[in-house]
Amino acid sequence: MKLNAKDIASGVVLILFAVVALWLNQDHALGSARRMGPGYMPMLVFYFVLFLGIMVLAIAFFNGPDPLERWTGLDAGSIALAVVAGTAAMWAAPQISSFFDANYGAFGLGLLVGFVVICWSLRWRAIGAICAGLCVFSLLLEKGGLMLALIATILVACMAEPEHRRRPLGILGITVFLLALCWWVFIKQLDIRVSVWPQF
């Protein structure tokens, strides 16, 4: 068999995307070819993507083999658990604290919990730690100020690299260096509108 697993997965992703998008597009008036409504171009584009998805899927049966990386049970399990925990955290956030009320705080907490849980599997540790770093940054930035947000982000992101955990002194160095650099570039030079210190 010359199955191309990567292309099969790509085709399925494309088809799913197109079908969901076409379903969402039912809200928009199509109009006519002469006077196109807001739904006309989306319709053309989504059918185009659907067609290509089917083509990718069809070709995938002949142009392989190109297998996907093999997942362990832990890899798949941590994704499932992350989705469940993330969704739960998102719903529970307003009950935990009013801290999460504004600025997509609940959504951010959900994402953060999801990305942290996914780090359970070694395979997802890099993606989990890096994206969790971004979420921590957004959650802390407006109330905690730039400095606190940066420290937290750097600490979380350093978990992605095993060597950092063996030598924590390096983390300290990079944190001090980046705090100084970001302060100089973004506050001193560019003067972006953000508080530097906590606003509690």
Added chain:
Amino acid sequence: MDIIGNLAFGFGVALSFENLLFALIGALIGTAIGVLPGIGPVATISLLLPITFGQPATTAIIMLAGIYYGAQYGGSTTSILLNLPGEISSVVTTLEGYKMARNGRAGAALAISALGSFFAGSVATLVVAGSGPLLTQVALSFGPADYFSLMLLGLIISAVLAQGSVVKAIAMVGLGVALGLVGTDVQTGQQRFTFGIPELSDGVSFVALAMGLFGIAEIILNLERPEARSVLKTKVGSLWLTREEWKRATPSVLRGTALGSVLGILPGGGASLSAFGAYMLERKVSKGRHLFGTGAIEGVAGPEAANNAAAQTSFIPLLTLGIPSNAVMALMVGALIIQGIQPGPRMVEAQPDLFWGLIASMWIGNAMLLVINLPMIGMWVKLLQVPYKFLYPAILVFCAIGSYSTNNNVFDVYSTAIFAVVGYMFSKLKLEPAPLLIGFVLGPMMEEHLRRAMLLSRGDPMVFLERPISATMLAIGAIALAAMLMPNLRKGKEAAMAG
């Protein structure tokens, strides 16, 4: 004579203190990221986009352009000294360049790649200056139907020339166009696919998309690979070329410059394709072709000239037609739009300081790069000793602050994280993100032109075939697609891409 007056005006703009400073900063950053493997111009430019908001448009574009062609200079250093390409466009330089270094001619290889790049850059700058205004004149006669077909052609060719499967690349273009649809419909004001999120009414954030797909996803992929950066063992040696080397390298530089200038203009072309093309050409026609594999200087000179020439000429479609030919140019469109400038044929007249100032700054930047790279080579070699584990937290924080400060909202930072996951998934499925970015930029413009064209033709789609310009574009697109479906041509492309 007009062009000389215009160039003089351009030099006046480019020689202002601020523009000179930012051309230098761009060239320095470009060289640095070119030298460092694991971070490329697309990621760098997307993470610096938000920083350029406060600057005048001309200064911003001058700096961003400097990063792109600066990376072509820097990329060769790592290729030659470490057998590790700093950029995709310098992959082929490793083949002969590293062999030269092992023969003790590292200095000569570095010198010819810098000098060749400088020569190619100077010539290509003149090509941009000469052809820009001409193409602009042509473009002004374009109607909406012609524009639509031209953009379609651009998308098709960028997909055809992309790495990997053509069908998947076209699908990625489609996904990009689809993402570009999110937001307020320009003609009716209706919200499309915003899910009631106010931040999406202006569309998906360009900065978040580019940073997520390229910047953050790249960090994650780099972290998964174990670091393979050995400590430098090769000595640089003398930077002077022997008379024999000059004689062999000169024709290669000329050929590389010509090839790169042409391939750079093509949509989807740009630096990496040109370098591959020039390497194949040199292996076939150069006098030293029998020496390939043992450290032939032609194999360094040709591709290095070509990638830099292409880095300059790929600005032509952007500056004259408003159409980005590769992912870096898509970022430039983003930078211009954020500055309130709609890229297109009117830019030369409406923003002469931007057009001519950029051209003049390219030449100045190339001259700066020659100095930055040759006498200061030791400094860049030292930069290679910064391990990635210290580099990636810096990239991440810059991405975080950058994506936040674009619109001062945290929603964009969350979007960046989500697009990073998407970009990671794309790379695991061998889906190229570059065509997606081009589709995303061109999508909204295509929709507008399509609607206008169909309104003018009273709903008759034949208008695309009846107008000669439009019909020609569509014919070229069809031929390009058909050609890629032919098995032997596709094999040729695969061989070229594999280097």
